[in-house]
Amino acid sequence: MMAGPDWHTYLKEHQPRFLDELLDFLRIPSISALPEHASDVGRAAEWVARRLDSAGLEAVQILPTHRHPVVYGEWLHAGKDRPTVLIYGHFDTQPVDPLDLWQSPPFEPEVREDRVYARGASDDKGNMLVPVLAAEALLKTAGSLPVNLKFFLEGEEEIGSQSMRALVQQHRELFACDLIFSADGGQWAADQPSLSVARRGILALQIDLRGPDSDLHSGVFGGAVHNPIHALVQLLATMRAADGRIAVPGFYDHVAPLTDEIRARLSALPYDEEAYRASVGVSALQGEAGYTALERSKVRPTLEINGIAGGFQGSGVKAIVPSSAQAKITCRLVPDQKPDEVFRLIAEHVAARVPPGVEIETTPLASSPAYLTPIDHPGHLVAEAVLTRVYGRKPYLNYVGGTIPVLPIFHECLGVHTVDFSFGLPDERLHAPNEFFRLSSFSRGQEAYCRLFEGLAKEQTDS
């Protein structure tokens, strides 16, 4: 069967339509975190379901959850001797603020040179669409796929995929598969592929402090009533030591020392700390003592205050003792750190330090443990071969600082590891203003997925 040239030509011819479709998809403000956008996440799910259907997928369905739905589709006619491959991706996005820093509105996608700018362009709508288009190209040219294929596309990734455990458990048979590839993730650089062998976990939480019943005049009450912002900054200041270590007692109890092997792999990466520093626009890098910036951002645990709020935030002066203050925190976790236990440590740490006259509430928002895919996993071997062919270079072994919460759930409930196979790049301003996705990655990813499906069929046949 000479399917190769056929899908290749198909992809080339249909690129303008695929781009139009991506722009359509990006216009849906599917921000999963914000309740006012819940219906937009639903609209995005419907868009995805229609797109799977028109690509030639079957049994397409929208599976409701406690919060945002999952879109499922399948094509299972490759035969029993071929593997069943599940593709993961997500159609929800991060919020957009600060809105004033966007050069073009986040949900009015704009193509500038080789890039499409929009919230979700790289993370993950552009990347999520890639394997769907690859499947379409194969189905519309060869009339079949070389593997049995399932899509699991969700709407809660950016809020921690908290409904996914129940859903995957409930539909274990529907999602049963031999291999999982994630269309969420990325490559090392535009000219350098990589295999992601580990991801940090995440714990997200919120701390709320309450002082007086309402804001008070700071001239009348200042000095005599404890200010919850002061209490909050005192609490938060105790969480990190001057040397960058996280100072919550017990936080490192289950953090294994970095092995020489991991250190060697990371130091083998051609990494320019000065270029990295300049790219984020800071005068100096800073972090946990004794580790490189690469180690800090990829394989060491973190505690970051993502947001803080309290009292008056307008221009000028409002002389008050505020009634409340709030902070949002995410920790990135490494293997063996249990999110629930880390939450308990932090909650106990802050509760023990709240001054009299201030009430505290610590609320977990989302969590997922760290995740490791074995380096010699069969999926990695096929992915490596495909990436080497498509990029003309062997992929690096990479450790990823970010989290895909559903991966440990897949492993636990389906017994299957996930291999990253995605084409986002680290400079594409994920979670930040002016997010973009490279159109060259968009088309290259489609080719790579076609070759991946072919490679997986061959692998299975050979073995």
Added chain:
Amino acid sequence: MMAGPDWHTYLKEHQPRFLDELLDFLRIPSISALPEHASDVGRAAEWVARRLDSAGLEAVQILPTHRHPVVYGEWLHAGKDRPTVLIYGHFDTQPVDPLDLWQSPPFEPEVREDRVYARGASDDKGNMLVPVLAAEALLKTAGSLPVNLKFFLEGEEEIGSQSMRALVQQHRELFACDLIFSADGGQWAADQPSLSVARRGILALQIDLRGPDSDLHSGVFGGAVHNPIHALVQLLATMRAADGRIAVPGFYDHVAPLTDEIRARLSALPYDEEAYRASVGVSALQGEAGYTALERSKVRPTLEINGIAGGFQGSGVKAIVPSSAQAKITCRLVPDQKPDEVFRLIAEHVAARVPPGVEIETTPLASSPAYLTPIDHPGHLVAEAVLTRVYGRKPYLNYVGGTIPVLPIFHECLGVHTVDFSFGLPDERLHAPNEFFRLSSFSRGQEAYCRLFEGLAKEQTDS
């Protein structure tokens, strides 16, 4: 001349109209801090000028400043043997947020029982209107005032009266007077008058920290790039010690120890710390060690964080390293603390503690030194007699924690001390949601001002 009964009857008869006028005045959202409300402050000035005019004041004029105007009016026909009295008040208000805590909209005044609820009802529109109505009652009944009268009503009090020094200096002759009474201030309780003999000063400033050029994905950059919120909480945490003392080096250098006299005066006040605690809705009071709540809130210097902001403040999770963070601070200052010097101490303190990779900017927003009126000041003696008559009780000597920035300017430029003569009460939620003013204070204040003018004439004649 039997003017007494006449103005009394006039006040009684016109109370419904006066209330309607107050409600009109309160509908103008004259928030001086917010640039988008600058024209509303101007509208309030025009309202005040018209009202002075209709009360019978002369030479009414709106004096422009660098920012918000002053309204002036006079009646100078009492004769050279009568004192010239200047009345101070302000028609600007504090901002209104958090808006959702207001029971009725802040600029749609609502009368509930004896109270009118609106932003600015007590601070200071209601109180500012009181002497205008008293002057009208005298002018419309007796046809004259017992003293020469000037009004100085400003629109910048809530942002520190930063244009007032230049204006007062420029119009020294226009504002020349023998006595100044402030219609901004208050009484001890609904049934207990007080004389305010001291006010704390204020220093307002803002600290801005900048980290990376834009928000960054905390999974990709977390741990390696310094988070400006962490830097900010570390800085702010160093400003107050666990015992409530302000830990900025040099802050107490010019703070005189509390004299036995002041301690005795404060401890003579019938003050229920438990009732105070319950009234603000906290489980415990807290403040500088070694001082009572009354001392802390009235005569000791403070440092309060009025607001803090940075990163993501929406619902749920946004896993970022934010690009910036900000805090607003006001200090209340005691005599001999120079605002400029305290600003310098704080700016140096924070600049010395900024970690690498984070840029800092500290900006002064407003300042005014503490202010003392001599206890035996002639104005105090007349005020004491009038308050004793109106309340049926002798006033307490009170120390006030809040600031009226123009008072030291009047003293410096005009050589005249100011006596508080105002009828707000400390529970009226100044600067907070659901601010209100008692209608009983509104009418009682009018009577008190009529008696004050008469008393000042008599005093001068007697002496």
